[in-house]
Amino acid sequence: MTSVANIPAVSSVPAAAAQILETVKTPAPRGAEILVRGLIKNGVETVFGLPGGAVLHIYDEIWRFRDEISHYLVRHEQGAVHAAEGYARATGKVGVALVTSGPGATNAVTGIATAYMDSIPLVVITGQVPSTMIGTDAFQEVDTFGVTLPIVKHSYLVKDVRDLEAIIDEAFQIAKSGKPGPVVIDVPKDITAMLCDNPRKLHAEYLFESKEETIDETALNLVVEKLINARQPIFYVGGGIVTADAANELMRVVETLQIPVTPTLMGLGGFPTAHDLCLGMLGMHGTYASNMAVSESDLLVAVGVRFDDRVTGKLATFASNAEIVHIYIDPSNIGKVKKAHVSLIADAKTALGKIAEKLAAADQTEISDGVKNRESWWLKVNDWRNSAPFACEYSQTEIKPQHLIEELYRVTNGDAIIVTDVGQHQMWAAQFYPFKRSRQWLTSGGLGTMGFGLPAAMGAQLACPDSQVVAVVGDGGFQMTNQEIITAIQYKIPLKVIIMNNGYLGMVRQWQEMFYDRAYSEVDLSISPDFVKLAEAYGAQGLRAEKPEDLKRVLEEGLNFKGVTIFDIVVSKEENVFPIIPAGQDTRNMILK
Amino acid sequence: MMNDEKALSSSFIVLSSSLKIMQHTISILVANEPGELSRIVGLFSARGFNIETICVGKTLEPAWSRCTIVTEGDDRTIEQIIKQCGRLARVREVRAVTKSPHIEREMALIDVSVSAGRERQEIMNLVQIFRAKVVDISHEKMILELSGDWRKVDTFIEMLKPFQINEVTRTGCVAINRLSPFETAEAETQTANAAA
Ligand SMILES: Cc1ncc(C[n+]2csc(CCOP(=O)(O)OP(=O)(O)O)c2C)c(N)n1
Numbered sequence: 105m106t107s108v109a110n111i112p113a114v115s116s117v118p119a120a121a122a123q124i125l126e127t128v129k130t131p132a133p134r135g136a137e138i139l140v141r142g143l144i145k146n147g148v149e150t151v152f153g154l155p156g157g158a159v160l161h162i163y164d165e166i167w168r169f170r171d172e173i174s175h176y177l178v179r180h181e182q183g184a185v186h187a188a189e190g191y192a193r194a195t196g197k198v199g200v201a202l203v204t205s206g207p208g209a210t211n212a213v214t215g216i217a218t219a220y221m222d223s224i225p226l227v228v229i230t231g232q233v234p235s236t237m238i239g240t241d242a243f244q245e246v247d248t249f250g251v252t253l254p255i256v257k258h259s260y261l262v263k264d265v266r267d268l269e270a271i272i273d274e275a276f277q278i279a280k281s282g283k284p285g286p287v288v289i290d291v292p293k294d295i296t297a298m299l300c301d302n303p304r305k306l307h308a309e310y311l312f313e314s315k316e317e318t319i320d321e322t323a324l325n326l327v328v329e330k331l332i333n334a335r336q337p338i339f340y341v342g343g344g345i346v347t348a349d350a351a352n353e354l355m356r357v358v359e360t361l362q363i364p365v366t367p368t369l370m371g372l373g374g375f376p377t378a379h380d381l382c383l384g385m386l387g388m389h390g391t392y393a394s395n396m397a398v399s400e401s402d403l404l405v406a407v408g409v410r411f412d413d414r415v416t417g418k419l420a421t422f423a424s425n426a427e428i429v430h431i432y433i434d435p436s437n438i439g440k441v442k443k444a445h446v447s448l449i450a451d452a453k454t455a456l457g458k459i460a461e462k463l464a465a466a467d468q469t470e471i472s473d474g475v476k477n478r479e480s481w482w483l484k485v486n487d488w489r490n491s492a493p494f495a496c497e498y499s500q501t502e503i504k505p506q507h508l509i510e511e512l513y514r515v516t517n518g519d520a521i522i523v524t525d526v527g528q529h530q531m532w533a534a535q536f537y538p539f540k541r542s543r544q545w546l547t548s549g550g551l552g553t554m555g556f557g558l559p560a561a562m563g564a565q566l567a568c569p570d571s572q573v574v575a576v577v578g579d580g581g582f583q584m585t586n587q588e589i590i591t592a593i594q595y596k597i598p599l600k601v602i603i604m605n606n607g608y609l610g611m612v613r614q615w616q617e618m619f620y621d622r623a624y625s626e627v628d629l630s631i632s633p634d635f636v637k638l639a640e641a642y643g644a645q646g647l648r649a650e651k652p653e654d655l656k657r658v659l660e661e662g663l664n665f666k667g668v669t670i671f672d673i674v675v676s677k678e679e680n681v682f683p684i685i686p687a688g689q690d691t692r693n694m695i696l697k
Numbered sequence: 698m699m700n701d702e703k704a705l706s707s708s709f710i711v712l713s714s715s716l717k718i719m720q721h722t723i724s725i726l727v728a729n730e731p732g733e734l735s736r737i738v739g740l741f742s743a744r745g746f747n748i749e750t751i752c753v754g755k756t757l758e759p760a761w762s763r764c765t766i767v768t769e770g771d772d773r774t775i776e777q778i779i780k781q782c783g784r785l786a787r788v789r790e791v792r793a794v795t796k797s798p799h800i801e802r803e804m805a806l807i808d809v810s811v812s813a814g815r816e817r818q819e820i821m822n823l824v825q826i827f828r829a830k831v832v833d834i835s836h837e838k839m840i841l842e843l844s845g846d847w848r849k850v851d852t853f854i855e856m857l858k859p860f861q862i863n864e865v866t867r868t869g870c871v872a873i874n875r876l877s878p879f880e881t882a883e884a885e886t887q888t889a890n891a892a893a
Contacts, residue, residue, distance in 0.1 A: 249732055254743050258786040258787075263731075308786075308787070435780050435783070436780035436781050438780075439773065440780075
């Protein structure tokens with residue numbers, strides 16, 4: 105059997121080898137089969153992709169295994185990766201995309217970078233020209249390994265078919281473990297044709313060793329002590345809460361101690377927005393209360409966050425009176441941006457779980473004394489809360505964007521999974537849709553990728569068929585990936601897309617209005633297609649609302665429709681997102697109106 | 698207030714960052730696979746860290762290479778570099794060799810013009826003082842070989858400058874920690890395993 109290991113299959117099988125093949129009862133599988141079986145073995149049910157020359161063998165196996173693995177044919181590879189991301193973000197599972205070499209791979213790059221910035225687990229399989237032709241500028245050759253190097257958690261160029269099986273297993277392990285991220289596997293075409301029945305191991309068993317969590321006891325005790333005694337503490341929580349599924353642990357800790365919580369854009373849903381202890385989102389477009397409370401805090405407990413510049417504003421003045429406790433899974437993020445006084449290197453679930461245990465075992469009168477001592481802190485916090493809550497705007501004549509999100513919240517009972525694109529609509533959705541649970545809010549936070557929303561919502565809806573998934577996008581971003589509407593139609597995925605149509609690249613227009621003397625340079629989108637007709641051309645339902653009185657009816661009609669619906673919601677054109685902290689400034693310089 | 702905290706270790710870091718820019722030697726155990734070195738180098742360039750020298754060679758296990766990098770930065774930069782390298786899936790260990798007693802060596806080959814007679818004699822004196830070697834010679838040139846820590850190599854080249862140096866090639870540093878049981882400072886080792 106081993107003698108057939110390296111015989112290329114199909115087209116170029118030499119006569120002698122072909123004879124050997126005939127005498128072997130069950131021929132060794134070819135690389136493409138090993139690959140697809142590897143995906144199935146790793147629990148993959150859904151793949152998003154688009155075929156091409158370099159992945160023909162793989163697609164041949166995708167067809168053979170069509171009962172065990174579902175492939176969704178997108179119309180652009182960026183859509184494939186965003187859909188895989190939507191799938192991953194909604195479930196925590198590894199999303200999978202499959203694209204061809206050269207242009208297929210470069211089209212996937214934006215999606216890979218988006219996943220990298222938000223630590224989303226993906227395995228992206230890219231075809232490559234045959235190994236023998238690598239480096240010759242062959243047709244559709246691109247150095248995918250090199251191009252994606254700075255935007256992957258790890259990557260492989262498969263050199264030997266015997267490594268393929270181990271690489272697939274390892275890729276899934278790396279993508280989902282620790283701080284998750286995208287892994288690229290670049291597979292030359294000849295490798296997918298080669299037969300192999302003697303797979304070999306990679307020398308990387310250490311990746312699979314279960315690393316027991318060792319949190320420094322002394323540090324842990326110190327954190328607990330600080331938490332109990334702090335006078336003006338606040339929890340600043342991010343995507344790490346969602347990734348680690350730590351919502352319950354967080355709830356236990358802060359409810360015991362009665363400490364306010366502020367989630368970042370990525371942390372939304374990790375703590376219920378409507379909870380008494382929640383001050384709302386932090387950062388550039390966050391609440392006045394959150395930003396003030398962080399500024400005035402004496403203990404900032406940062407969990408699963410990386411001190412992004414959209415949160416901190418001017419770093420020197422960010423939480424300048426506070427001792428900082430940083431809880432993060434990746435040691436390289438500790439002290440990278442902001443110095444931490446105490447840090448725990450652990451995932452949020454483990455760390456907060458341990459803290460909760462310690463609190464349960466601690467002296468309860470000490471805890472209740474601490475809670476009492478924080479009453480004056482709460483007076484201040486509540487003052488900030490009441491003085492400047494997010495203000496929803498209403499009008500008789502036009503639909504205000506904030507009103508749209510509020511109405512969406514009502515008609516979905518606050519239960520929908522909201523997927524956004526990037527821009528003003530994203531911030532309004534974050535501000536005016538109170539989230540109840542983790543993974544209810546999917547957005548491109550780190551890279552800020554326009555075009556993310558629609559395909560990601562498609563992936564999320566596929567992953568969660570029993571949930572209502574709604575994409576909220578701008579008229580700009582919608583036009584970057586609207587080709588995937590037809591994918592949703594083809595596979596009968598009940599995609600719902602709300603276009604918040606303001607006739608502008610709204611967020612850019614806002615900055616030009618506020619910081620560039622209202623010189624509107626290249627942001628006018630008043631020349632746009634008729635989105636209702638466009639929807640109908642795709643075979644989707646197209647609905648438009650232009651007046652406030654139509655809003656509720658249109659939303660209800662579209663959300664109750666069984667198929668794909670595109671909503672063209674015409675909103676007031678020059679609305680601005682408030683509050684706003686101008687980039688790089690002290691958070692106290694927040695502009696409220 | 699933070700003194701008692703400083704004694705704690707591992708999952709608990711208090712940065713006592715010195716802003717002094719210093720040269721550091723970092724030793725990285727990385728898989729001997731194509732692309733892994735570019736991942737390390739890319740990580741330096743993407744964050745604007747400069748590499749002074751880089752040196753790679755096999756270890757006892759052929760699957761693993763040791764890469765020695767000399768770089769410059771303040772404590773915080775070095776700490777970042779070490780942690781970032783530690784995130785790479787195919788990096789098994791990262792060590793700041795210069796944080797504890799160590800031995801460092803670099804080799805240089807120097808092509809220098811010398812005329813026979815007094816000039817050659819002077820060079821031979823330098824060769825002796827530095828314990829260098831003459832590895833090639835012609836009527837008007839010599840090629841010298843020297844190994845030592847980089848300061849010694851610098852000094853040797855400086856001393857040769859009055860003569861005409863035609864070419865210098867240097868290997869970059871390799872380094873290893875000392876055995877001495879009397880030294881208390883522990884090398885700061887991070888077993889790097891980002892994925893696990
Ligand atoms: C791919 C990409 N290109 C450009 C940008 C810069 N950008 C950020 S927000 C924005 C405007 C978005 O306009 P629109 O989609 O209409 O949404 P709105 O802000 O009006 O809600 C732009 C161009 C981006 N984030 N992504």
